[in-house]
Amino acid sequence: MKIPVSFFPASDCSLLVKFGEGISLDTHKRVSLLTRLLLNEKRKVIRNLHPGYNSILISYDPLATSHSELEMVIRKMLEQDIQAEPNNRSVEVPTCYGDEYSPDLKDVSKHCKLSPEDVIRVHSSAEYTVFFLGFSPGFPYLGGMAAQLSVPRLAIPRTNVPAGSVAIGGNQTGVYPIASPGGWRIIGRTPLRLFDASGDPPTLLQIGDTVKFVPISKSEFDRLSQYR
Amino acid sequence: MTVVRVVQPGFQTTIQDLGRFGYAHLGISASGAADALSLRIGNLLVGNSEGASALEMTLVGGEFEFEERCIIALTGSDFKPMLNGHQLPMWQSCNVPAGARLRLNATNSGSRCYLCVAGGFTVHSTLGSSSTHLLTKLGGLDGGALKKGDVLQVKQILEKSFRARIIDERVVSALLQKSEIHVTEGLQSVYFSSEELDRFYVSTYVVSGDSNRMGLRLTGPKITHAGEAEIVTEGAPLGAVQIPQSGEPIVLFVEHQTTGGYPKIANVIGADMHVVGQLKPRDSIRFRKVTFAGALARLREQESLVQSIRSSPK
Numbered sequence: 001m002k003i004p005v006s007f008f009p010a011s012d013c014s015l016l017v018k019f020g021e022g023i024s025l026d027t028h029k030r031v032s033l034l035t036r037l038l039l040n041e042k043r044k045v046i047r048n049l050h051p052g053y054n055s056i057l058i059s060y061d062p063l064a065t066s067h068s069e070l071e072m073v074i075r076k077m078l079e080q081d082i083q084a085e086p087n088n089r090s091v092e093v094p095t096c097y098g099d100e101y102s103p104d105l106k107d108v109s110k111h112c113k114l115s116p117e118d119v120i121r122v123h124s125s126a127e128y129t130v131f132f133l134g135f136s137p138g139f140p141y142l143g144g145m146a147a148q149l150s151v152p153r154l155a156i157p158r159t160n161v162p163a164g165s166v167a168i169g170g171n172q173t174g175v176y177p178i179a180s181p182g183g184w185r186i187i188g189r190t191p192l193r194l195f196d197a198s199g200d201p202p203t204l205l206q207i208g209d210t211v212k213f214v215p216i217s218k219s220e221f222d223r224l225s226q227y228r
Numbered sequence: 229m230t231v232v233r234v235v236q237p238g239f240q241t242t243i244q245d246l247g248r249f250g251y252a253h254l255g256i257s258a259s260g261a262a263d264a265l266s267l268r269i270g271n272l273l274v275g276n277s278e279g280a281s282a283l284e285m286t287l288v289g290g291e292f293e294f295e296e297r298c299i300i301a302l303t304g305s306d307f308k309p310m311l312n313g314h315q316l317p318m319w320q321s322c323n324v325p326a327g328a329r330l331r332l333n334a335t336n337s338g339s340r341c342y343l344c345v346a347g348g349f350t351v352h353s354t355l356g357s358s359s360t361h362l363l364t365k366l367g368g369l370d371g372g373a374l375k376k377g378d379v380l381q382v383k384q385i386l387e388k389s390f391r392a393r394i395i396d397e398r399v400v401s402a403l404l405q406k407s408e409i410h411v412t413e414g415l416q417s418v419y420f421s422s423e424e425l426d427r428f429y430v431s432t433y434v435v436s437g438d439s440n441r442m443g444l445r446l447t448g449p450k451i452t453h454a455g456e457a458e459i460v461t462e463g464a465p466l467g468a469v470q471i472p473q474s475g476e477p478i479v480l481f482v483e484h485q486t487t488g489g490y491p492k493i494a495n496v497i498g499a500d501m502h503v504v505g506q507l508k509p510r511d512s513i514r515f516r517k518v519t520f521a522g523a524l525a526r527l528r529e530q531e532s533l534v535q536s537i538r539s540s541p542k
Binding site: 008009010011012013014016018021022023035039047048049050051052053054055056057059062063067132133134135136137138139141177178180197201202203207 | 249250251252253254255256258354355363364365366412415460461462463464465466467468485486487492495496497498520523524527528531
């Protein structure tokens with residue numbers, strides 16, 4: 001199916017490229033492909049790329065290019081109809097769904113009318129796609145969560161969510177890479193580091209990767225934590 | 229190499245350059261100087277490349293001790309600088325003798341003052357920039373604001389005979405005028421009725437105390453969404469003016485989140501971002517809409533002023 005592409009000036013130094021209106025895996029693939037093409041461009045005029053569910057915001061040097069010139073460049077890129085399979089990986093995220101790491105598991109279980117064991121089973125049996133990284137460094141917006149796990153966000157966000165927290169907010173799930181404020185409900189924690197400024201790349205996950213949460217015990221969590 | 233010692237750090241002093249670009253797709257916003265224009269001019273005054281690392285002070289400046297002779301420049305807002313107890317001018321290069329103490333005070337005008345030193349501060353670069361990103365603890369010294377007792381390395385560069393470089397007062401005032409903040413139309417301005425858009429442009433907003441490098445929260449007349457108050461999460465540009473559920477605008481600033489889900493009513497133009505960087509709590513502002521062409525014309529005009537400083541004889 002052909003997804004229409006449209007262009008909107010977002011500011012005097014940024015352009016929004018939009019693929020249709022909705023959220024879908026097909027749309028995501030278009031976003032992911034164009035992001036990769038633009039990252040490979042290495043054009044100095046592009047300062048930053050912000051992929052989203054169905055769009056990419058491109059910030060650029062307005063003294064070196066313009067909205068219309070950039071639109072032309074991107075239209076040409078999209079015409080190439082590149083079919084090359086992206087180099088995406090599948091990443092296993094070991095997750096301890098244990099008491100001290102899951103302050104909201106009981107609430108989620110109550111809200112979803114599932115036993116805590118079933119919440120864990122459903123959450124860890126799906127394969128998720130990293131639609132994009134946003135909000136804070138390395139934070140993955142994951143698609144593919146079972147609708148039955150959907151829970152409202154906390155009425156009052158926590159001021160400090162520990163790094164590695166695996167959480168559900170609305171019909172999305174994700175992992176907090178760094179300690180930060182947050183309003184999603186925490187159901188587990190991974191010992192993996194999702195963000196490391198000295199790493200290359202600095203984030204564990206990349207756009208388009210697939211993710212599986214693998215339940216681990218508390219002792220396994222402690223053992224893996226030593227390698228952080 | 230020589231060192232500058234932090235005797236007192238001030239309210240919030242960070243190492244900044246022009247920002248860490250190229251990592252927004254990993255969720256990392258650029259950060260960089262809040263008033264990049266003042267940082268660039270300060271660096272040009274001391275003969276540095278315009279993006280060299282400098283100190284950004286906020287509201288209340290710090291006190292610094294120079295081990296050896298250095299050439300410095302202070303730009304941005306006037307924090308009433310004193311060198312060994314004598315008043316020091318802003319917006320020109322100054323000779324600082326060995327062992328001297330430079331003391332900055334509370335601001336006399338806007339929120340940020342920059343200290344540039346000839347040769348620049350030598351700071352470990354994180355992902356291509358020395359800029360401190362406070363929220364994510366990246367860059368600078370251990371990702372945070374300067375602390376009492378910190379020691380900053382300086383690649384000391386001295387001219388044989390020192391002659392102060394001064395900028396024309398008129399150039400400074402042209403760069404710093406801040407009666408209104410110019411904006412272009414936002415990506416979701418259609419989410420608001422024409423009455424609400426009018427209200428946004430005629431109202432005066434006050435900068436709230438919980439504003440920071442991530443964003444400026446404004447208080448004033450609330451703007452009501454015509455329908456939905458949420459959008460499908462998309463990239464958020466620097467200077468975006470978001471209208472959350474509460475109806476009071478938030479201006480996304482240098483440490484902004486890279487994506488967001490609130491409708492954006494307007495966007496501050498590139499040529500006025502330095503004005504935003506000088507706003508402090510309780511300041512009043514109004515937004516004035518310009519076209520994209522108008523925004524670009526202002527940016528070009530500003531750049532030619534900066535170029536005139538760069539090309540003026542030393």
